Amino acid sequence: MAGRISGNEVVIDNPSEAIRNYNKGYFGRMVGETLHLHLIEASFLVEIGRVEVERDGKTVTLNELMDMGIKVHPNFEISYLVFRDLRQRGYVVRIPQDGEDGFDLYPRGGAPHSHSPTYLVKAISERSPFLILRISDWVNSIGKRKLMLGIADEEGDLTYYSVKFFRMRGKMKEEESYEGNITVMGDRSMVWDEELSKKLQENFIGRTFEENVVQLSLMETAYLVEKGATAMKGNKKLSLKSFIKYAKKIQPDIERRLYAYKDLRSSGLIPKTGFKFGSHFRVYREHIGEGHAPYLVHVIPENYKSTWTEISRAVRLANSVRKQMIFAIAGSGIDYIRIKRMTP
Amino acid sequence: MAGRISGNEVVIDNPSEAIRNYNKGYFGRMVGETLHLHLIEASFLVEIGRVEVERDGKTVTLNELMDMGIKVHPNFEISYLVFRDLRQRGYVVRIPQDGEDGFDLYPRGGAPHSHSPTYLVKAISERSPFLILRISDWVNSIGKRKLMLGIADEEGDLTYYSVKFFRMRGKMKEEESYEGNITVMGDRSMVWDEELSKKLQENFIGRTFEENVVQLSLMETAYLVEKGATAMKGNKKLSLKSFIKYAKKIQPDIERRLYAYKDLRSSGLIPKTGFKFGSHFRVYREHIGEGHAPYLVHVIPENYKSTWTEISRAVRLANSVRKQMIFAIAGSGIDYIRIKRMTP
Numbered sequence: 286m287a288g289r290i291s292g293n294e295v296v297i298d299n300p301s302e303a304i305r306n307y308n309k310g311y312f313g314r315m316v317g318e319t320l321h322l323h324l325i326e327a328s329f330l331v332e333i334g335r336v337e338v339e340r341d342g343k344t345v346t347l348n349e350l351m352d353m354g355i356k357v358h359p360n361f362e363i364s365y366l367v368f369r370d371l372r373q374r375g376y377v378v379r380i381p382q383d384g385e386d387g388f389d390l391y392p393r394g395g396a397p398h399s400h401s402p403t404y405l406v407k408a409i410s411e412r413s414p415f416l417i418l419r420i421s422d423w424v425n426s427i428g429k430r431k432l433m434l435g436i437a438d439e440e441g442d443l444t445y446y447s448v449k450f451f452r453m454r455g456k457m458k459e460e461e462s463y464e465g466n467i468t469v470m471g472d473r474s475m476v477w478d479e480e481l482s483k484k485l486q487e488n489f490i491g492r493t494f495e496e497n498v499v500q501l502s503l504m505e506t507a508y509l510v511e512k513g514a515t516a517m518k519g520n521k522k523l524s525l526k527s528f529i530k531y532a533k534k535i536q537p538d539i540e541r542r543l544y545a546y547k548d549l550r551s552s553g554l555i556p557k558t559g560f561k562f563g564s565h566f567r568v569y570r571e572h573i574g575e576g577h578a579p580y581l582v583h584v585i586p587e588n589y590k591s592t593w594t595e596i597s598r599a600v601r602l603a604n605s606v607r608k609q610m611i612f613a614i615a616g617s618g619i620d621y622i623r624i625k626r627m628t629p
Numbered sequence: 630m631a632g633r634i635s636g637n638e639v640v641i642d643n644p645s646e647a648i649r650n651y652n653k654g655y656f657g658r659m660v661g662e663t664l665h666l667h668l669i670e671a672s673f674l675v676e677i678g679r680v681e682v683e684r685d686g687k688t689v690t691l692n693e694l695m696d697m698g699i700k701v702h703p704n705f706e707i708s709y710l711v712f713r714d715l716r717q718r719g720y721v722v723r724i725p726q727d728g729e730d731g732f733d734l735y736p737r738g739g740a741p742h743s744h745s746p747t748y749l750v751k752a753i754s755e756r757s758p759f760l761i762l763r764i765s766d767w768v769n770s771i772g773k774r775k776l777m778l779g780i781a782d783e784e785g786d787l788t789y790y791s792v793k794f795f796r797m798r799g800k801m802k803e804e805e806s807y808e809g810n811i812t813v814m815g816d817r818s819m820v821w822d823e824e825l826s827k828k829l830q831e832n833f834i835g836r837t838f839e840e841n842v843v844q845l846s847l848m849e850t851a852y853l854v855e856k857g858a859t860a861m862k863g864n865k866k867l868s869l870k871s872f873i874k875y876a877k878k879i880q881p882d883i884e885r886r887l888y889a890y891k892d893l894r895s896s897g898l899i900p901k902t903g904f905k906f907g908s909h910f911r912v913y914r915e916h917i918g919e920g921h922a923p924y925l926v927h928v929i930p931e932n933y934k935s936t937w938t939e940i941s942r943a944v945r946l947a948n949s950v951r952k953q954m955i956f957a958i959a960g961s962g963i964d965y966i967r968i969k970r971m972t973p
Contacts, residue, residue, distance in 0.1 A: 351814060351819075352863065410816055412816060436904075442836065442905070468696070470695060470706050473783065491784070492785050492786065495676065500784065500785040502783035502784055503783065519696065536756055558782045558786070560780075560784075560786070560788075561788060563939060563941050563942020563943070563945065565938075597905060597906075598906065598908075598943060601905065601906065602942055602945055605950070
């Protein structure tokens with residue numbers, strides 16, 4: 286079978302060959318009796334030996350075809366790796382007609398004429414920055430499809446992630462108010478007040494220092510002051526505002542974290558520090574005594590920028606301790622986005 | 630037993646009480662027949678109920694003693710948590726006489742008059758920045774002791790790390806030179822040359838794309854060009870210099886990573902991308918076929934700054950996949966530092 290280069294596409298003119306290639310795997314798009322193949326599709330068909338491509342009567346090699354693709358399409362080499370891998374796994378993968386960046390992936394055994402695509406797949410280089418704003422824009426804009434990311438590392442190995450908005454719910458009833466003194470000590474606080482200590486222990490706030498003495502993080506202190514407790518620094522009582530001002534010098538992002546903490550608490554969840562897992566919170570759904578915290582929550586601003594290497598590390602670590610990795614995007618509201626490793 | 634506040638210390642004047650407190654756990658230092666306790670030591674002895682402290686005839690509470698400590702000593706609250714934890718684990722822990730920041734930790738059952746301290750322990754808040762320069766200065770300056778870091782998270786929970794210079798050795802013989810064409814394609818390269826492909830596969834460089842075709846990272850490409858291979862971009866041959874210039878736009882730290890890659894290769898090791906583990910390299914000691922890569926190597930500049938949260942994540946992930954986490958500090962030379970979680 287032979288195709289020919291036409292502009293930035295490969296075209297198969299022979300009607301029976303065109304139809305056969307379209308029907309066997311749904312490559313390209315039929316225009317009348319001619320099949321138009323994107324350079325990614327053409328490269329794949331050349332690689333597996335199903336199509337030969339000619340220009341001016343001479344065979345075009347895979348090398349030349351890919352070189353052409355790289356000149357014409359941004360991100361061609363990464364897109365090709367992802368397209369190829371998904372096709373090799375037996376999926377129908379198509380380039381969206383509306384020119385949207387990415388691939389439509391159909392359910393196993395599904396075809397374009399009978400099924401809707403389940404995923405929109407974005408092909409991403411490990412080296413491109415991780416911008417949370419771009420990710421959430423994608424999740425927002427893909428309609429009924431789900432978002433899958435295929436990340437190619439520098440050796441061309443692929444890791445897939447599914448990304449979606451996520452809502453967590455817990456069973457813990459939130460206390461309306463707290464009373465008693467909290468002693469601010471450097472970058473944390475202590476509760477020497479026996480009654481308050483007990484109430485905090487019942488609510489899984491802070492950490493037992495010794496019997497009836499509880500140690501608090503600055504953020505927990507702020508949460509409690511907002512709910513009526515009194516923060517003392519030496520003999521001085523600090524208002525919420527002056528406490529936050531003090532705490533911000535030590536922990537500049539305290540307000541953002543507090544915002545997420547309050548939101549999680551109000552959903553019946555129990556957030557505790559996730560430091561050992563490299564995240565802001567590990568989150569329990571009910572009594573901590575029952576053991577497992579199913580979520581790691583990392584609180585980030587809307588303009589958060591990181592590297593895929595960092596994200597890969599975070600998600601992989603969450604995985605290895607049987608937790609889900611959730612990013613809490615704190616802006617005017619809070620959105621939770623789950624990033625999860627998957628095998629297509 | 631009673632001590633009294635004297636300046637920024639607690640002093641026990643009664644000779645028999647002084648000697649008993651010194652001998653039972655080696656707290657403080659004897660000056661004549663008087664025991665001088667650091668506020669950290671005094672707080673601990675008050676907390677466990679062994680000493681009572683007075684000022685002007687009135688008892689000083691633990692709360693007040695710690696408040697005093699915070700005013701006088703930077704990092705007091707963190708230091709206290711670490712000191713307390715190590716003491717509770719049954720170790721003799723002492724404040725170095727030379728005023729060095731940190732604690733001397735003696736081997737289990739060891740005492741200052743008969744043993745040398747095995748570790749210098751630094752108490753660090755999760756919130757303080759991770760500066761590699763500071764860490765390597767510490768390792769360089771502590772003499773025969775080893776370095777242990779006690780990191781307190783915001784809830785006061787402690788994680789310990791041992792830190793040391795580290796040398797890796799492998800069994801792979803490095804090839805002196807390579808010949809053949811490499812086709813540069815966007816942010817990676819392809820080797821369509823059959824002979825070169827085979828040689829690369831034997832040396833575990835690149836990744837098999839299909840039979841006799843190998844895919845290379847930009848850094849591997851640079852390594853091979855330096856060793857004689859030819860980089861082609863379209864029909865243009867790129868010199869090493871112009872290739873690096875091109876690659877730097879895509880991967881700004883390529884020279885630093887290449888530097889570490891060459892150093893590892895010259896030590897008989899096989900570095901491959903560590904992207905899936907959130908690090909620059911996973912490193913094998915011999916044939917990849919044999920399986921396990923025992924090291925993750927992350928290449929950083931001398932002025933590298935990060936957060937303890939990130940480091941905690943990296944070390945924990947390495948741990949969970951049975952690898953050691955090594956930081957390669959690339960400056961005028963290369964130093965490798967291993968950070969490993971430990972239980973004292």
